[in-house]
Amino acid sequence: VESYYLDISTLDDVAALKALAPFLKSESVRxxxxxxxxxxxxxxxKLGDRDPLRNFDDPHLMAYLLKEPGxxxxxxxxxxxxxxxxxxxxxxxxxxxxxxxxxxIEDISKYGAEDSFYTLxxxxxxxxxxxxxxxxxxNTVDLPLVMPLVRMEVxxxxxxxxxxxxxxxxxxxxxxxxxxxxxxxxxxxxxxxATADLRQLLFDDLxxxxxxxxxxxxxxxxDKDVIENLRDGIxxxxxxxxxxxxxTVLEDLLTYKSLFKLESTYSDNLKPHPITGVVHTEFKQxxxxxxxxxxxxxxxxxxxxxxxxxxxxxxxxxxxxxxPPGWLFMKADASQEELRILAHFSQDPKLMSAYxxxxxxxxxxxxxxxxxxxxxxxxxxxxxxxxxxxxxxxxILSSLLSGTDKKQKVQPETCLQDxxxxxxxxxxxxxxxxxxxxxxxxxxxESTKAAVRTLCGYEVSTGTSPGQExxxxxxxxxxxxxxxxxxxxxRGLFELLPIWKTVRDLAKIVGFGVIxxxxxxxxxxxxGCDVPEAQRIIEELYRLYPGLYKYEExxxxxxxxxxxVTTVLGRKMAIPNYFSSSVRERSKAIELGRNYKCQGSGAxxxxxxxxxxxxxxxxxxxxxxxxxxxxxxxxxxVKPNEIHLLVPVVSRELAPKILRVPMKTEIEVGINWVDLxxxxxxxxxxxxxxxxxxx
Numbered sequence: 001v002e003s004y005y006l007d008i009s010t011l012d013d014v015a016a017l018k019a020l021a022p023f024l025k026s027e028s029v030r031x032x033x034x035x036x037x038x039x040x041x042x043x044x045x046k047l048g049d050r051d052p053l054r055n056f057d058d059p060h061l062m063a064y065l066l067k068e069p070g071x072x073x074x075x076x077x078x079x080x081x082x083x084x085x086x087x088x089x090x091x092x093x094x095x096x097x098x099x100x101x102x103x104x105i106e107d108i109s110k111y112g113a114e115d116s117f118y119t120l121x122x123x124x125x126x127x128x129x130x131x132x133x134x135x136x137x138x139n140t141v142d143l144p145l146v147m148p149l150v151r152m153e154v155x156x157x158x159x160x161x162x163x164x165x166x167x168x169x170x171x172x173x174x175x176x177x178x179x180x181x182x183x184x185x186x187x188x189x190x191x192x193x194a195t196a197d198l199r200q201l202l203f204d205d206l207x208x209x210x211x212x213x214x215x216x217x218x219x220x221x222x223d224k225d226v227i228e229n230l231r232d233g234i235x236x237x238x239x240x241x242x243x244x245x246x247x248t249v250l251e252d253l254l255t256y257k258s259l260f261k262l263e264s265t266y267s268d269n270l271k272p273h274p275i276t277g278v279v280h281t282e283f284k285q286x287x288x289x290x291x292x293x294x295x296x297x298x299x300x301x302x303x304x305x306x307x308x309x310x311x312x313x314x315x316x317x318x319x320x321x322x323x324p325p326g327w328l329f330m331k332a333d334a335s336q337e338e339l340r341i342l343a344h345f346s347q348d349p350k351l352m353s354a355y356x357x358x359x360x361x362x363x364x365x366x367x368x369x370x371x372x373x374x375x376x377x378x379x380x381x382x383x384x385x386x387x388x389x390x391x392x393x394x395x396i397l398s399s400l401l402s403g404t405d406k407k408q409k410v411q412p413e414t415c416l417q418d419x420x421x422x423x424x425x426x427x428x429x430x431x432x433x434x435x436x437x438x439x440x441x442x443x444x445x446e447s448t449k450a451a452v453r454t455l456c457g458y459e460v461s462t463g464t465s466p467g468q469e470x471x472x473x474x475x476x477x478x479x480x481x482x483x484x485x486x487x488x489x490x491r492g493l494f495e496l497l498p499i500w501k502t503v504r505d506l507a508k509i510v511g512f513g514v515i516x517x518x519x520x521x522x523x524x525x526x527x528g529c530d531v532p533e534a535q536r537i538i539e540e541l542y543r544l545y546p547g548l549y550k551y552e553e554x555x556x557x558x559x560x561x562x563x564x565v566t567t568v569l570g571r572k573m574a575i576p577n578y579f580s581s582s583v584r585e586r587s588k589a590i591e592l593g594r595n596y597k598c599q600g601s602g603a604x605x606x607x608x609x610x611x612x613x614x615x616x617x618x619x620x621x622x623x624x625x626x627x628x629x630x631x632x633x634x635x636x637x638v639k640p641n642e643i644h645l646l647v648p649v650v651s652r653e654l655a656p657k658i659l660r661v662p663m664k665t666e667i668e669v670g671i672n673w674v675d676l677x678x679x680x681x682x683x684x685x686x687x688x689x690x691x692x693x694x695x
Contacts, residue, residue: 017047058143281304330638
C-alpha cells in the first residue's frame with residue numbers, strides 16, 4: 001500500500017473538494033476516515049450536498065464497539081506499537097504556533113501521508129478484532145448513522161426567539177424569588193452556586209449531617225443527590241426531627257438548582273447561528289456506554305436529551321422549538337419501548353399478554369400496586385365513609401352509587417377524609433391530594449355507567465342507581481369492599497377518580513424504576529413516599545410480574561459469565577464493577593446491567609430507525625428532514641404534503657418486529673414541539689398547516 005499527500009494549497013477549499021467530490025461519492029471506491037462525522041460535516045457544508053460521502057469505513061466507530069479509549073494516535077501505539085508524529089512538532093504551540101500552510105512541503109506531506117496510511121492500518125487491525133455480531137452492528141447500525149447525524153447537525157433546529165425571551169424573564173424572576181426566600185430563612189445572603197457557601201448553609205446553618213464526600217478534596221459533597229437525600233431524610237425523620245423551615249429550604253434549593261441550570265441553557269445555548277438563523281448542536285455517537293446519543297458542543301452546548309419533559313418549565317422550553325412557515329413538526333415516539341423490551345427479555349406472561357393485546361400496562365400496574373390507596377380514595381371501606389364497621393360491602397357500594405348514605409344521610413363528598421395528617425411523614429399522598437377534588441358519585445356519565453357495569457354486572461339507567469338487592473346478587477356480603485374487588489374488576493371505577501392520571505403517572509415511575517434499578521430508597525425519593533411504602537410497592541410489582549425475577553437472574557448470569565450484558569441486537573456493555581470485592585459495588589453493577597440491557601436495546605432500535613428513515617428521505621428526494629433525536633423519540637421537520645408518505649415508514653422503522661411482543665409508534669403533528677395532535681390519516685395537512693398558522 002502506498003500513501004500520497006495531495007497539495008491543494010493553490011486552490012480554495014470548495015474548489016479542491018469539488019475536484020474530489022466524485023471520488024468521495026463513489027460507491028466503488030472505499031474510503032477510510034477516522035471520526036468520519038467530523039469530515040462528513042465539513043463536506044456537507046462546503047459542497048452544499050446533503051449526501052457527499054458514500055462507501056467509507058471509520059476505525060473510530062470500530063474502537064467504540066471494541067471499548068477502545070482514545071483517538072488515532074493512542075490506538076496505534078496501543079495496538080501496533082506505532083508512535084506517530086505529533087502535529088505540534090510541526091506547527092508549534094502558543095504564540096509561536098504557525099499555520100499548516102507555512103510548514104515545509106516535505107514535512108507536512110510526510111506527516112499527512114503517514115496519517116492516512118496509519119489510519120488504514122488501524123482500520124484493518126480493528127476489523128480483524130471485531131466479532132461477527134460487532135461487525136453486523138457496525139455495518140447495519142453504527143456506520144449508516146454517521147451521515148444522518150451530520151445532516152441533523154448542519155440543518156439545525158429553528159427556534160422562536162420571542163418565546164425564548166418570554167420564558168427567560170419569568171424564569172429569572174422565579175430564581176430571584178427563591179434566592180430571597182432562602183436568604184430570609186437563614187438570615188443572610190450567600191452564593192448558591194458556590195460549593196463552600198452551600199456547604200456552610202447545609203452543615204452549619206441547617207445543622208444537617210451527610211457522609212458523602214467529594215473524590216478530589218474529600219470535603220462534604222453538596223451535589224443534587226446529597227440535597228435530595230437530606231430532604232428525604234427530613235421527611236422520614238432519619239436525618240433529624242421534621243422541621244418545616246429546613247424542609248422548605250432544601251426544596252427551594254433543589255428548585256433553584258434546576259431552574260438555574262435551565263436558565264443557563266437558555267442564555268448560552270439557545271442563540272441562533274448568525275448565518276443560518278437556527279440552533280446547532282453536536283450529536284455524539286460514541287460517548288455513552290448504552291449507545292444512546294448525547295448532544296452538546298464544546299464544554300456546554302444545547303443538550304436536547306436533558307430538556308425535562310414532565311415539568312411545566314420543561315414543556316415551555318420545548319415549545320420554543322418550532323416548525324417554520326410552510327413546515328410542520330412531527331414527533332414520532334416508540335411507545336413504552338423499554339418496558340416492551342423488558343417484557344421481551346423477562347418473558348413475563350402478564351406483561352407479554354398486556355402488550356400483545358394492546359392493554360394499558362401502566363393502568364394495570366397502578367390498579368395493583370396502589371389498590372388499597374385507590375380504594376380508600378374511592379371511599380369504599382366502612383371507615384372511610386364514617387359508617388359502622390358492621391355495614392356490609394354491598395350496603396356501602398349502594399350508598400356510593402345512589403349518591404348518599406340513606407341511614408345516616410352522609411354525602412359521599414363529605415366522607416373523603418383528610419388522612420394525610422394521619423400518616424407519619426411522606427409527601428406521596430400529599431401529591432395525590434393536591435390534585436384531588438370531590439368525587440361526584442351522584443352524577444353518572446357514560447363512562448361511569450360502563451365502570452359500574454364492569455364492576456357490578458348492573459346496567460345503570462338514567463336517573464336511577466342499583467339498589468342493595470341487585471348488587472348483592474353480584475358481590476355477596478362483606479364488611480370491606482377490598483375483600484370483594486380485585487384490582488382488575490375495580491380498575492374501571494378507579495379510572496373515574498380525579499387522581500387517576502396522577503396515580504397512573506406514579507405507576508409509570510414504578511415500572512421504569514425496575515429498569516433503572518431503583519432501590520426502595522431510590523424509589524421513595526422519586527415518588528416522595530417513605531422507604532417502607534416504597535418497599536411494599538416494589539414487592540407488589542414483583543408479585544404482579546414474577547418474570548422480573550427471571551430477568552434479574554439473566555442479567556446476573558451474563559455478568560458472571562462475560563462481565564458484560566448485551567442488547568437485543570448484540571451490543572456489548574461492559575460493567576467491570578461486578579467483579580468488585582465490595583458487595584455494594586456488585587449490587588450497583590447488577591442494577592446498571594438491568595438498566596443497560598433495556599436502555600441499550602432501545603438505543604440500538606432508535607439508531608437503526610434514524611438511519612433507515614433518513615435513507616428513505618434521501619432516496620425519495622423529500623424535503624422533510626430529521627432534526628432532533630431524543631432517547632426513544634424521532635422528531636422530523638416535515639413538509640405538509642409529505643406527511644402521509646412518511647408516516648408509514650416512520651411507524652414501521654420505530655416498531656421493528658424484533659421483540660417477542662409488538663412495538664408501537666405514536667405520531668403527533670403540530671407547529672412546535674409541544675402543541676401536537678395525534679396523526680390523522682384522513683386530514684389534509686396542507687390545509688391544517690394554514691389553519692394552525694392563522695389560529
